[in-house]
Amino acid sequence: MIKVGIVGGTGYTGVELLRLLAQHPDVEVEAITSRSEAGVRVDAMYPNLRGHYDELCFSEPDTERLGACDAVFFATPHGVAHALAGELLDKGTRVIDLSADFRLRDAEEWAAWYGQPHGAPALLERAVYGLPEVNREAIRSAQLIAVPGCYPTAVQLGLLPLLEAGLIEADHLIADCKSGVTGAGRGAKVPSLMAEASESMKAYGASGHRHLPEIRQGLGDAAGGQVGLTFVPHLTPMIRGIHATLYSRLVAGRLTAESGELQSLFERRFADEPFVDVMPAGSHPETRSVKGTNLCRLAVHRPGNGDTVVVLAVIDNLVKGASGQAIHNLNLMFGLRETAGLDAPAIMP
Amino acid sequence: MIKVGIVGGTGYTGVELLRLLAQHPDVEVEAITSRSEAGVRVDAMYPNLRGHYDELCFSEPDTERLGACDAVFFATPHGVAHALAGELLDKGTRVIDLSADFRLRDAEEWAAWYGQPHGAPALLERAVYGLPEVNREAIRSAQLIAVPGCYPTAVQLGLLPLLEAGLIEADHLIADCKSGVTGAGRGAKVPSLMAEASESMKAYGASGHRHLPEIRQGLGDAAGGQVGLTFVPHLTPMIRGIHATLYSRLVAGRLTAESGELQSLFERRFADEPFVDVMPAGSHPETRSVKGTNLCRLAVHRPGNGDTVVVLAVIDNLVKGASGQAIHNLNLMFGLRETAGLDAPAIMP
Amino acid sequence: MIKVGIVGGTGYTGVELLRLLAQHPDVEVEAITSRSEAGVRVDAMYPNLRGHYDELCFSEPDTERLGACDAVFFATPHGVAHALAGELLDKGTRVIDLSADFRLRDAEEWAAWYGQPHGAPALLERAVYGLPEVNREAIRSAQLIAVPGCYPTAVQLGLLPLLEAGLIEADHLIADCKSGVTGAGRGAKVPSLMAEASESMKAYGASGHRHLPEIRQGLGDAAGGQVGLTFVPHLTPMIRGIHATLYSRLVAGRLTAESGELQSLFERRFADEPFVDVMPAGSHPETRSVKGTNLCRLAVHRPGNGDTVVVLAVIDNLVKGASGQAIHNLNLMFGLRETAGLDAPAIMP
Amino acid sequence: MIKVGIVGGTGYTGVELLRLLAQHPDVEVEAITSRSEAGVRVDAMYPNLRGHYDELCFSEPDTERLGACDAVFFATPHGVAHALAGELLDKGTRVIDLSADFRLRDAEEWAAWYGQPHGAPALLERAVYGLPEVNREAIRSAQLIAVPGCYPTAVQLGLLPLLEAGLIEADHLIADCKSGVTGAGRGAKVPSLMAEASESMKAYGASGHRHLPEIRQGLGDAAGGQVGLTFVPHLTPMIRGIHATLYSRLVAGRLTAESGELQSLFERRFADEPFVDVMPAGSHPETRSVKGTNLCRLAVHRPGNGDTVVVLAVIDNLVKGASGQAIHNLNLMFGLRETAGLDAPAIMP
CATH class of the missing domain: 3.40.50.720 (NAD(P)-binding Rossmann-like Domain)
Known part of the structure; x- marks a missing residue:
């Protein structure tokens, strides 16, 4: 033990x-x-x-x-x-x-x-x-x-395949992120009261959030250079979960018009990853589908077959965004089965 | 009467x-x-x-x-x-x-x-x-x-000042919108059940939503030409409210480095509007602050003083996004006081 | 003014x-x-x-x-x-x-x-x-x-008609009350955090709550003597509202078997009250039907036509349970229209 | 297997x-x-x-x-x-x-x-x-x-020790029960919509609910004769969980004034039960403390040391109130470890 x-x-x-x-x-x-x-x-x-x-x-x-x-x-x-x-x-x-x-x-x-x-x-x-x-x-x-932090985990997993493949313009990335209230911790603060935070939605830190440099560092590594990122987190009236909606622009000429190319890029990138689930094309993952688990579920969209790519990434901020990922690291460090302690399905509903 | x-x-x-x-x-x-x-x-x-x-x-x-x-x-x-x-x-x-x-x-x-x-x-x-x-x-x-539709109202009010002033690139607008569940109506559908929709967040219609052409038409009028828009709506676990987070890129050279320029642009644009409230600089409006009212509250941010503008716009989808705006129209059509029937403050908490 | x-x-x-x-x-x-x-x-x-x-x-x-x-x-x-x-x-x-x-x-x-x-x-x-x-x-x-306090208002309004008429045994009254989280005030306390109080239900103060003597005093006045009351409040995952479920036993022989007798007792008692709404027989009032209003809605049941009476009473704890009732008092003290400032319907949904 | x-x-x-x-x-x-x-x-x-x-x-x-x-x-x-x-x-x-x-x-x-x-x-x-x-x-x-049904499970576990010991009057039991919305199933019905069921509390079936005869049968077995029960279920704005608040009157003279007697009665009754957790004296169990688990947590109170006993019982309606209890039965029928498949702790928060 x-x-x-x-x-x-x-x-x-x-x-x-x-x-x-x-x-x-x-x-x-x-x-x-x-x-x-x-x-x-x-x-x-x-x-x-x-x-x-x-x-x-x-x-x-x-x-x-x-x-x-x-x-x-x-x-x-x-x-x-x-x-x-x-x-x-x-x-x-x-x-x-x-x-x-x-x-x-x-x-x-x-x-x-x-x-x-x-x-x-x-x-x-x-x-x-x-x-x-x-x-x-x-x-x-x-x-x-x-x-890694919770937002950084979701944003990086969603953008890595695109940046590593050099498919998107790295200077104008947008990460619109929505987090449940446990992201604010267990401190007794008025804005975290149920009477304040439920039945409402708001952004915060639009002018700068501490997770920004962490995300930029990770995305920069993938892109092989500096990236430009606008990151706006939102407080969402739910207990757990992060939904990252990621917008980027395709580099002209890199992608054929063939549909399915982005989908297979994502599937290949994460084929051997036990905790990343690329959903079928056209999916919209729900945060509850990963509640209590170490999974990140992803979907990639290209609206109107245009030059904007939209990636949807969901995690449980307390698991893949914190404690579960920590245990995954432990498992790797001690040569244990990677998924040990982390294999229960999400509770739903 | x-x-x-x-x-x-x-x-x-x-x-x-x-x-x-x-x-x-x-x-x-x-x-x-x-x-x-x-x-x-x-x-x-x-x-x-x-x-x-x-x-x-x-x-x-x-x-x-x-x-x-x-x-x-x-x-x-x-x-x-x-x-x-x-x-x-x-x-x-x-x-x-x-x-x-x-x-x-x-x-x-x-x-x-x-x-x-x-x-x-x-x-x-x-x-x-x-x-x-x-x-x-x-x-x-x-x-x-x-x-107007609910999403179109929030998105247009948030982007009009920028487009009318020609300050932003109109071909790559992004509208990341979050709506409460009443946006889906009162139909008895499984995804709208409390057991399905609460405690979760998801995008929908990422590849195309019926409000898209309406928004494009309105923004195009403001821009004086076609606009390019990526619009991703999200189902948010709350009863009422829309939070639109709007991303656009400044046209190079149009704005001085002076801070406060965007703020005053918005304040001037809506100075005489009884139902648009431009919040103080640095604000993050909450949807609950307009619950039950015909108001749109707005805030404009320019993260890191860079070339991306972020506008935050909140409305009550059933009021300013539907019935309240309808009554506002009625008031105008019949020469009544514009705010008649629409002057109660939001219920909070 | x-x-x-x-x-x-x-x-x-x-x-x-x-x-x-x-x-x-x-x-x-x-x-x-x-x-x-x-x-x-x-x-x-x-x-x-x-x-x-x-x-x-x-x-x-x-x-x-x-x-x-x-x-x-x-x-x-x-x-x-x-x-x-x-x-x-x-x-x-x-x-x-x-x-x-x-x-x-x-x-x-x-x-x-x-x-x-x-x-x-x-x-x-x-x-x-x-x-x-x-x-x-x-x-x-x-x-x-x-x-009056919030719980005392709901409990008294629900039991007064029965006690005043001498129809129930006053020594074993039960008030099972459910309150939204605003009942705990705006203080920054861990148990009031959304992450703690939402998606859960619990009783508190089962062995004694400060509203108990106030309720007993009021019920005693109505009964013309001391009453015995068990009062258990519960924290309910909603912002506003109190639902009081009141159980009492009929005094043998006072009520005929005629159905409708309790219903008409309640209707007569509150016929002239602008803020008490006796719902039709068989109703189950919802707290949201009074949200933001000074109303108390009541329903009275006699399950299986037996000797137990069940009264359901709902109020908004912040309005009829506090600020609205305060204004009602003001209106009375200054000879204003009783409902002045208090006539907007509840927001629903 | x-x-x-x-x-x-x-x-x-x-x-x-x-x-x-x-x-x-x-x-x-x-x-x-x-x-x-x-x-x-x-x-x-x-x-x-x-x-x-x-x-x-x-x-x-x-x-x-x-x-x-x-x-x-x-x-x-x-x-x-x-x-x-x-x-x-x-x-x-x-x-x-x-x-x-x-x-x-x-x-x-x-x-x-x-x-x-x-x-x-x-x-x-x-x-x-x-x-x-x-x-x-x-x-x-x-x-x-x-x-067993979900309500019957919670109510029976809470009252069995008292009835088996003959400590309470069996003719006037009261079960005030609060259930999350999954209790109504996955059917697409308007009252189960999030816009209808969240942010509100209401009773239903106050005049008679199908679980009533099942509960009476089980309690009657424990009491060794017919029981009188008033059972009022309430729809609570949460996904999972039942909170049963149970009121009964002590038979005169059976209990000494010694505090702790009821507590130890409950502890003895369930000492060997893997899925019943008698909480320390003075506790108020929360439904979320059993979310996703097969546990029933119980607390027993005697307000003011009077003749009324209040039992608080919480379960997850979908687990101990349905699927988990079904698996517990399977484990018993096939000689498996009783807790097999049922040993994960509740997810909290």
């Missing part, structure tokens, strides 16, 4: 790790830390876990105990993993960070977006960006994983 | 007309027709109207009775107004059609999108497209009004 | 007062206070009010300014009205308190349930319990009104 | 069987029938199942093929199992009926409530009521199982 610890387990990505790991055949949760809830049983806070983690309590962060684990997940606000990751890596514990701390390769850019100096720039070159559909081999041998 | 009739009053736009007209100081509902519900009291079907329309029952469509009204609203599926409007116009009754029957100027294009011949092409030249922010004067003297 | 002030206007009952008063023909809002938001425009905080209160800002509580009003509403947590009401009353300003401060006649009982001494016991005998269906005449001449 | 068939697999209990069986280690789905969808892949209709049932299509009902299965689930409207069960039983196939066809022992009573003659009265004495917490041993050897 792989022994894991979780730092900062009281938020939604923390409880989602526990939910998924409860079904994982090869993993045992040794410790889960929370300063504010130390001493509280996890199933007192999350009654859905009653019967699954009988004696497990939140504990104070303790690098001894965490360092005795094979791997430690950070499900913390940004900045926390900066402070602790190095010490754990020194003990030989692998670190899988769900926060943004190691996603950007450039510490300066990180500092600019997060308004504070990067706390562990020396670790950046050891960090592997944990998008298995791009970095599978590097992940297998990584010691430190930066799990 | 202006006497009005409503044809096809059992759907959501029908009941919304009744809700709004109950507060209108100058209008009386004389007749409301429904083949399927003839004889049923409207407040038996819609208990929210108990106490407001005490004796009013649905009746069989009857052109005598309707023709005795000053104006008749059609809240019907497409095709119905084609058949009846002419006869009513001949009797001197003005017709305000909430369906798509008279929105497209080109009968051929109508036939292509609706899969049946246009039933009243001779009336087309008498029809005025009822978007008051564009056609106020023509509406005042019109006999036949084609009330 | 009646000049009114609002103390504590940032919560849901405060904004609801503003929404309703915006449509009131005879009332003007002179001042609205909030310590935390002093200086902020009300329509910056509540964009639904844009265009309705153009210059109105929250201000520091100021008894001079409030004392110049004809009436002041308290939309505050308990305890605040205790401190301020006396001073305002001395200035001749009438006080309409939406909080619990003056609802219980017994200061000791108040202290026991609220965990602090009653702050103004001397005022208690001047306070009138503002349930117009019971106290209309006393309200007309009152200086200080205790607006 | 146990080979199973599903008759009528297009409804919500059908797809829920497929979702759960996809994780069952010992069961294989051989056939799933649907007249209306014959030939359609199950994962075309239910995209959440993509990747789990690759070749499985709906087929015409075919007793040869079904009869070759070890067990057949009926997820059909009432009446269908009457017609087919006998033939399958004759072939040695065990039948697990999720419909109401074999739940009532009395064919006359069935006919009265369902408005048609019972179609297979001869099978009634072979049918075992599949509530494992009551009939575990009989289920092990049964050939024909009547899976």
Whole structure:
């Protein structure tokens, strides 16, 4: 059994790790830390876990105990993993960070977006960006994983095939993204109240969102150069799910008029990916079709056979956009079956 | 008192007309027709109207009775107004059609999108497209009004200032629109069930939607030529509301770097409009802020001061996107105060 | 014009007062206070009010300014009205308190349930319990009104006819109540987050809730003696609305077997009440049928013609359960039309 | 591997069987029938199942093929199992009926409530009521199982300990039940539309519901005699879940004043039950804490230490209230681990 610890387990990505790991055949949760809830049983806070983690309590962060684990997940606000990751890596514990701390390769850019100096720039070159559909081999041998953000996961998976094939103009990409309210976390904030967020739709961060540089970095790698991206996230009245609607313009002359070309491009690109499902041509994937799962479902459209491509990508922001992808990384790092702990179908309706 | 009739009053736009007209100081509902519900009291079907329309029952469509009204609203599926409007116009009754029957100027294009011949092409030249922010004067003297569709209203209001000023490239407009479930009407269809539509988000009609030609026609008028538009509607888990997120590219060199230029363009364009509210710079309007009202709230963004403009426009699809706009047209046609019956604030939360 | 002030206007009952008063023909809002938001425009905080209160800002509580009003509403947590009401009353300003401060006649009982001494016991005998269906005449001449709580309003209206007629056993009443999330207020608390409260149902306070003594006091008045009541509130995944399901046992021999007797009892009791709607026999009122209105809709059932009576009562917790009832009281106190500002139909769907 | 068939697999209990069986280690789905969808892949209709049932299509009902299965689930409207069960039983196939066809022992009573003659009265004495917490041993050897209804499951589990112990008056039980919208099935009906059912709460069937005789039968068995029950179901704006709030009166003198007595009664009664979770004293279980699981979570309260007992019981109507309980029965009938296929924790949030 792989022994894991979780730092900062009281938020939604923390409880989602526990939910998924409860079904994982090869993993045992040794410790889960929370300063504010130390001493509280996890199933007192999350009654859905009653019967699954009988004696497990939140504990104070303790690098001894965490360092005795094979791997430690950070499900913390940004900045926390900066402070602790190095010490754990020194003990030989692998670190899988769900926060943004190691996603950007450039510490300066990180500092600019997060308004504070990067706390562990020396670790950046050891960090592997944990998008298995791009970095599978590097992940297998990584010691430190930066799990991609939720929006970045959906946007990158939707645009990678087109950028890698050089089919679209990379300087004017548009990502219109819709996220359920768990994307805002479990903090007690007025805009996240049901009375405020339900029965309404709104954009936010239209002038700039912290996921923007992460997405640009990933898309730039695929395109082999800088990309131009307009990214507008929207708060959607549902608990889970991200729907990314991605617009790009075809480079003139690269695509024949033959219908089906884009469809087969996507199908080939993800043929061996256990967690990417290219839907049949003409589909419109629903976020609920991936609820609770590590899947990304994709559909590609070319309206009126014109020069605009529309990609629709859906994920569960807490699973493929966070905790599930983290476990996928763990499975790769420890040579486990890739889908271990991640094979239940979505709950629907 | 202006006497009005409503044809096809059992759907959501029908009941919304009744809700709004109950507060209108100058209008009386004389007749409301429904083949399927003839004889049923409207407040038996819609208990929210108990106490407001005490004796009013649905009746069989009857052109005598309707023709005795000053104006008749059609809240019907497409095709119905084609058949009846002419006869009513001949009797001197003005017709305000909430369906798509008279929105497209080109009968051929109508036939292509609706899969049946246009039933009243001779009336087309008498029809005025009822978007008051564009056609106020023509509406005042019109006999036949084609009330704009819900998506077309939001998209046009959001893009008109930019197109009229020639500031954006008109050949690659993108309208990513999110609608509440009442947009699909009151028909008993599985995808509209709460168990299917709530807690999920999906696109539909990505390859072509019937509102596309209507929007293109309106935007083309503003641009003074053909426009290229990609329009992707999404079903959003809320009852009412449309959020249009509109992306366009600035024509090089037209705009100075001065911030605030776009903001003041929008403010000037709609300064005298009672139902368009340009929000302060940096705003993200919420659909709930217009729930139940005839307002369109707008915000304009220019992310990173780059060459992409993002406009956010919200309306209530049943009010500004249908019944409220129809009443606004009525007010204009009969010389009433423009906001009569339409001045209650949105319900929030 | 009646000049009114609002103390504590940032919560849901405060904004609801503003929404309703915006449509009131005879009332003007002179001042609205909030310590935390002093200086902020009300329509910056509540964009639904844009265009309705153009210059109105929250201000520091100021008894001079409030004392110049004809009436002041308290939309505050308990305890605040205790401190301020006396001073305002001395200035001749009438006080309409939406909080619990003056609802219980017994200061000791108040202290026991609220965990602090009653702050103004001397005022208690001047306070009138503002349930117009019971106290209309006393309200007309009152200086200080205790607006009933939301649950107490629904439960009392549903049980009054039966208790007043002596038809039911008063020692074993059951009130199973379901409330939307606005009942918990606008405070930023984790259990009120959309991610926590939507898609779920739970009871709370099953062992005792602060509305219990208020309901018992009111029902006791109707019954002419003490009553026994079990009251279990439930948090329901909707924004507004209370559904009270009330169970009681018929006193043997008081009712003939004739069907319709209970129905006509209810219809007679509320025949002249503008805000109580007894639905046709066999009805099941929906909370949405009263959304945004001051109405209580009721239905009475006698399953299997047995000895149990089931009353179904629905209200909007923010209107008839708070701000609307407060305005109804104001209308009575100042001799205005009872329904002034309160006559719009419910928004549906 | 146990080979199973599903008759009528297009409804919500059908797809829920497929979702759960996809994780069952010992069961294989051989056939799933649907007249209306014959030939359609199950994962075309239910995209959440993509990747789990690759070749499985709906087929015409075919007793040869079904009869070759070890067990057949009926997820059909009432009446269908009457017609087919006998033939399958004759072939040695065990039948697990999720419909109401074999739940009532009395064919006359069935006919009265369902408005048609019972179609297979001869099978009634072979049918075992599949509530494992009551009939575990009989289920092990049964050939024909009547899976309990959703409301009956929640109500019986909540009241059984009290009735079996003779602690409550059995002639005046009250069950106030709240169900999510999947309880109404997947039929395309206007009242089930999201625009109608969300953001509202209403009772239905207050004068009599088909689950009433089933509940009375089960409670009567526990009480050793007839019981009197008032049962009012409510439609709640959520997808899944039942919350039963159960009120009963203590028989005088049976309970000491000692607190904790009821709590320990419940804990003892369900100590060995894998799917009943008695929550700590003072708890208020949430429906979401059992979403997607076969659990019933219970709490027992005695408000004010008086003579009324309040039991709170939550289940997922599609799992413990239907498909999960059906699989639990299958596990018992075939000697499998009781929790096989049913051990995933609830998804939360």
